[in-house]
Amino acid sequence: MRSLEQISDWPVRHAAAAVVTRDGATTSQGEVDRVFPLASVTKPLVAYAVLVAVEEGAIELDQPAGPPGSTVRHLLAHASGLAFDTSDIQAAPGTRRIYSSIGFEVLARFVTEQTGIAFEEYLHDAVFEPLGMTDSALAGPAGHAGRSSAADLARFAAELLNPRLLSAQTHAEATSVQFPGLNGVLPGYGSQRPNDWGLGFEIRDGKTPHWTGSANSGGTYGHFGQSGTFLWVDPASSLACLVLTDQNFGDWARAAWPPLSDAVIAEATLPRNTAVK
Helix, strand or coil: CHHHHHHHHCCCCCEEEEEEECCCCEEEEECCCCEEEEECCHHHHHHHHHHHHHHCCCCCCCCECCCCCCEHHHHHCCCCCECCCCCCECCCCCCCECCCCHHHHHHHHHHHHHHCCCHHHHHHHHHHHHHCCCCCEECCCCCCEEEEEHHHHHHHHHHHHCCCCCCHHHHHHHCCCCCCCCCEEECCCEEECCCCECCCCEECCCCCCCCCCCCCCCCCEEEEECCCEEEEEECCCCEEEEEEECCCCCHHHHHHHHHHHHHHHHHHHHHHHHHHC
8 A cells, every 4th residue: 555655754763554454454564563652542452451341241331430420431431520640520520521541540440440350461361362462562551551563553453343352332332422512622633622532432523623634534433642653443434544653743743644544545445436437
């Protein structure tokens, strides 16, 4: 996929990218076996492990967790009222979309309390091991301390496109809007009205500006990280795209990421359009 060659022109020292289709076919570019810090791209992985715990019956989505009145669902959807990186409560649960990294640490502790298993071990056993993600690990706080390779994240992307670890119902719930209509700030992109999220996944909807491309459908879901990383899945095009770099998010990423996403979607759909002609 020639569109992925764009990463060679980015102002980064090391980068890797991959595109995955619904049938599991993967095209990659760059240092796909290199392990990068994921920053907040950690959150979808953590959320997936939490959802496995739900399906195993260890916890429930609407079980109380976090601040008074909050549940597992609130924490996954950044609607618990917790501040970004402290235990301060800034709003009542379900009233504002406050992006909270500490909320995922609360989730990890809750899973540990309910299962008796250290969360990094639970994440390994529930997600990394069954998907063959041998380069991946949680090496610190559950909100941002994941490490992985593009090759591994492509395996996770394939799971998102064709889930095996979760039921279709749970996957659909995770990737659809929870607590609709909540406004909030999307880090790096300002106030969004509404600021829609699923369970651990940001939902693109009509947000502008945004880190995905203009060709991405409103149903696109995923996450980006301050370490210069992103992962999105677009159900409309049956594609997933991911990028890992060693350059922190900034103006360069705001300029480079959307054109890459648009080029990926255009290239992936070109053969189909050409065949129709």
